[in-house]
Amino acid sequence: MNTHATHNSSDHHPHVMSVQMNLVIFAALMVLLVLTVVAAYTITGGWGILVAMVIATVKAALILAYFMHVRFGSKLQLLFAISAFFWLALMLGITLLDYISRGWLSIDGK
Numbered sequence: 722m723n724t725h726a727t728h729n730s731s732d733h734h735p736h737v738m739s740v741q742m743n744l745v746i747f748a749a750l751m752v753l754l755v756l757t758v759v760a761a762y763t764i765t766g767g768w769g770i771l772v773a774m775v776i777a778t779v780k781a782a783l784i785l786a787y788f789m790h791v792r793f794g795s796k797l798q799l800l801f802a803i804s805a806f807f808w809l810a811l812m813l814g815i816t817l818l819d820y821i822s823r824g825w826l827s828i829d830g831k
Contacts, residue, residue, distance in 0.1 A: 736793035
């Protein structure tokens, strides 16, 4: 007895986005691009990197959600996408903690 569910080709309905929605997402990405350039020239110090990373994360989330159709996909796809963002944030956080803490110890001769 076969316990596996059979899948017909009619079960899967791909999501097709309208041209208007694509243009709205494109416009949002262009606004975020301009915001990135403005932030790069106006914000100095450590805050510049933080602002750039937040803007880049928003742009990546828009691309992932709409152009890669994760927003319209299954919950498992969403789980994997969120897990990837979490893993990236964890790795960047560990790297930045190492970079920030390098001057905490004063070693003679260096």
